[in-house]
Structure formats: C-alpha cells, structure tokens
Amino acid sequence: MDTRWRNTIEEIYSFIKKNWVYIPRFILPGLGIVIFGIMIAYRNSYTTEIVYGFGLTGNLCIGVRLPSLLKRYLEQHHPGWGVETELGYEEWKRSESDSFKRIYRLAAVCMLTALWYLYDLVYGNGVYGGLSRGWYYNYATGYVMVITVLVQFLLAQRAVKNFWHEKLDAVMSREDERLQIRLEEALEIERKSLEKVSRSDQLRVDLITNVSHDLKTPLTSMVGYIELIKKEELSDVVRDYIDVISARTEKLKEMINSLFSLAKASSGSVELHRENFEVNRLIEQIFADMDDRVKASGLEFVMGLTREDTRIYSDNAYFYRICQNLIENALKYSAKGTRVFVKTYLKDKKICIEITNTAGYHMDFTKEDIVERFARGDEARTSEGNGLGLAIVSTYAKALGGEFDIRIDCDQFKAYLEISQDEQGVVLSPADI
Numbered sequence: 001m002d003t004r005w006r007n008t009i010e011e012i013y014s015f016i017k018k019n020w021v022y023i024p025r026f027i028l029p030g031l032g033i034v035i036f037g038i039m040i041a042y043r044n045s046y047t048t049e050i051v052y053g054f055g056l057t058g059n060l061c062i063g064v065r066l067p068s069l070l071k072r073y074l075e076q077h078h079p080g081w082g083v084e085t086e087l088g089y090e091e092w093k094r095s096e097s098d099s100f101k102r103i104y105r106l107a108a109v110c111m112l113t114a115l116w117y118l119y120d121l122v123y124g125n126g127v128y129g130g131l132s133r134g135w136y137y138n139y140a141t142g143y144v145m146v147i148t149v150l151v152q153f154l155l156a157q158r159a160v161k162n163f164w165h166e167k168l169d170a171v172m173s174r175e176d177e178r179l180q181i182r183l184e185e186a187l188e189i190e191r192k193s194l195e196k197v198s199r200s201d202q203l204r205v206d207l208i209t210n211v212s213h214d215l216k217t218p219l220t221s222m223v224g225y226i227e228l229i230k231k232e233e234l235s236d237v238v239r240d241y242i243d244v245i246s247a248r249t250e251k252l253k254e255m256i257n258s259l260f261s262l263a264k265a266s267s268g269s270v271e272l273h274r275e276n277f278e279v280n281r282l283i284e285q286i287f288a289d290m291d292d293r294v295k296a297s298g299l300e301f302v303m304g305l306t307r308e309d310t311r312i313y314s315d316n317a318y319f320y321r322i323c324q325n326l327i328e329n330a331l332k333y334s335a336k337g338t339r340v341f342v343k344t345y346l347k348d349k350k351i352c353i354e355i356t357n358t359a360g361y362h363m364d365f366t367k368e369d370i371v372e373r374f375a376r377g378d379e380a381r382t383s384e385g386n387g388l389g390l391a392i393v394s395t396y397a398k399a400l401g402g403e404f405d406i407r408i409d410c411d412q413f414k415a416y417l418e419i420s421q422d423e424q425g426v427v428l429s430p431a432d433i
Contacts, residue, residue, distance in 0.1 A: 029069065032061030036148070040117075043141040055144035059151055066152060067159035074099065074163050089224055092171045096164040103160055107153040114149045118142030168224055175220035222249050272315045272399070279310040279319075279351050280344060286324050290331075297331050299357075304343040310351055312421050318396045325393050326355045326415045333413070335360035346421075353417040390415075 039046070039054040046054070078095060121142040226246050234242065283305065287294065294301060312319075330340045338358040345352050390406070393415075397404040402419030 026065075026069075028061045028065045032058040035061065036145070039141055039144070048140040051140040051144055055148060059148055062152060063155050066155050067162075070156055070159040071163050074160065089168075089171055089175060089220060092164065092168055092224075093227075096167075099160050099164065100157075103153070103156055107149065107156070110149045110153075111146070114142075114145040117145055165228075168228070172221040172224050175224075179220060223253070273317070274313055275316055276311055276313050277316050277319075279312055279353070280305045281310075282316070282320060283323055283342065283344070283353075286320065286327060290324070290327065293331060297334075298336050299331065299334055300339045302339055302341045304341065306345045308346050310344060310346075312351060312419065314400050314419065318400060322393050322396050322400075322417065323353065325390070326353075326417070329390060329415065330355055330357040333357070333359055333361070335411075347418075350418050350420050354414060356412060356414045359411050359413045393417075 035054055035058040039051060039058070043051070118139070119142075121139050222245075226242060226249060229242055230239075230246075287301070327342075334340055334357040338360075341354070341356040343354040343356075394404045397417060397419070400419060402417060405416040405418075407414040407416060
C-alpha cells in the first residue's frame, strides 16, 4: 500500500513538474467550478440575490480564461496548421466544421444537464436523483446554470471562430503565393515557346500577356472571404450582391483553370497516364456527374451509344475532359427546348463520337475560327462560355493521337471526335500544335 501511494505521489509530482507553467491558467476556471459546486450544494441556504452573485462570479472566473484555454486546446489538436505547412482552403473548411460540431455537441450535453437540473428543482421530489425535496426550494440555481451554459457556449463559439479566422488568413496568404507561382510558371512556359511558335502560337502568348493582370487577382482569397461573408447576417439586397460576386468568381476560376490546361497542353508538357477503359461507360459517367445541369438546361439529350466493344487504351482524365467540354458546349450554346444527339460507333477500328445540337444563334464562322483560343460562336456573349472549350478539345485530341473536327449545316452544329482503339498517342511539341 505504501509503495502504491508513493508511486501515485511521484506521478502527480512528475505531471506538475512538466506542466506547471499551464497550471495558473486553470486556477480561475477551477475557482469558478468550485463556486458553482458550493452554490448547488447549499442552494437552500442562499437567497436569490446571493445565488445570482455566485452565478456572476463563477461566469467571470470561467469566461476570463475560456478563450485562451480553447485556443491552446485547438493548437494541440491541430498541430498541422503552422505557417510552414501547405494546408489549403478545403482542409481549413473541413477542420473548422469539425471543431464547431464538437462545440455544439458538448454544448447540447451541458444544456440538457442544466435543463434536467432545473426540471428536478421544480418538479422533482427525489425521483430524479434527489436533488430537491419540494416546491419551497429556491429555483434560482437552476436558472443560473441554464444561463451559464448559454453564456459559456457563446464565448466558446466566438473563441473557436477567432482561432479559425486567424488560420484562414494564413491559408489565404499561402494560396496567393501558390497562385502567383503557378502564374509565373505558365508565363515562363509561354515565354520559352516563343522561339518555335507560329502565328497561332504568338496569338496565344499575346493572350496570356493581356490577361496576366487579371490572372494575378488573389482569386482564392476572394473565394474564402466571400464564404465568410455569406455566414454573416445580411440584408436581402446585400446577399443578392454577394451571390452575384460568388457566381462571377466561380466563372473566373473556371476560366483560369481552362487557360492553364490549354497552356500546359499547348506547351508540349502533357504527361499521359494510359489505362484501359470503355468510352461508353465514360460518357455515361459524365452525364451522371452533370445530371443537375442537364435537367436544368431544358434540353433533351438523345443517346445513341453503340453496343460494340468501345474499350480503349488512353488517358482517362484527358479523354474525360474532352467529352465533358463537348457536352458543356452543347449545354451552353444550344437553342432552348431543342434536342442534342450523342452518338458513338466504330469505323475501321476507330471509335467515333458525334455530338449534334441546334445552335441558338447565327453561325457565321468556320472550323478554324471556332477552335481559336477565346473564339466563340456566340459573339454577342449572351451565353456563359469563355471560348476555351473547343480549343482544349482540339489540343487534347491531338495529344491522344485522335482527330477532332467540326461540321456545320445551317443551324446544326456537329462536333466529331475520332480515335483509334489501339492508338498509342503522342506527346505534342509546340511546333505540332
């Protein structure tokens, strides 16, 4: 027995020695808990005014130290959020959500306990644990405990919010730096390709030079802070403005991603990761992924997928992007209420994909015009396209060893893609594009 007590004392002493610097932080919260304990234990001995005095003192003792204790706790449980780490906005959003969920769960348990205590004071007679013995008891302690849980929850919620907002600033700063690096890399690729470019290559370089200022906009920071603004209490007019800004930001993000994809493919730095997959299954997957947009478009998609074997050995990701861009092109530029025909078939050991739609505008352009960077059939810009979709399709098709063609008949627009089932593909050089 003596040995056991001696070991226990030594463990306590060792713990205090290692963590003594943190002990003062718990003095006030511990005092607050003691105050509430005394208040509850001797509740029948105090007047209402004294009980409220206990409650105010206890809340002050706990509330003064609660934010710093929560901050310390979050720093220990999220050690990967230092300045030197590469965690991004999605990780921040997920970690923040998890922290608030834990706070809400703990607050719910505490509130239920406080309500149970108040209920037992009012209606209990030893049935719910013997905390009270009749109506003549002072109920003020029950009210104080409910208010205490609410006050401390609000303080804890604000402390957690402040903690993650500080981390968001660091995340946004790193995102800005990474975006700047990506932009500089893309511009460097374009600069180096100037030595071997044709006239179309020069136009591409001029394009990136002209929009470089817009690309340097801290887009990721905008997205993060717009999300924060949406969480605040806003008037209907301001919320409408924020929704418009959010939509325009997403469109800008899509355009930048498309431009980088095109610049990368055109620079000859395409890395193919080939694998076996079925073209028909891939198209079905794309339609499943875009189901909401297809339904909202008001267009009728008529599928005519061949029953023959459509297996191919190619890069799944690039092929997915090609087919996705063709379907998006039909969604953006088709006349409302018309039908879009999606067809696959085999010809001379080649898989052919045709997507035919009825244009919602006058088509007075050629194939060469429409596949130019930032060229759009709808020159009035009444649609949501950015003019890069078919340019990406053409570039990626060449990289995969396929052929892309456009056929125009009156108001019928047909996109035609052909690729060999056993084509090994090529990695394009700038001179080939």
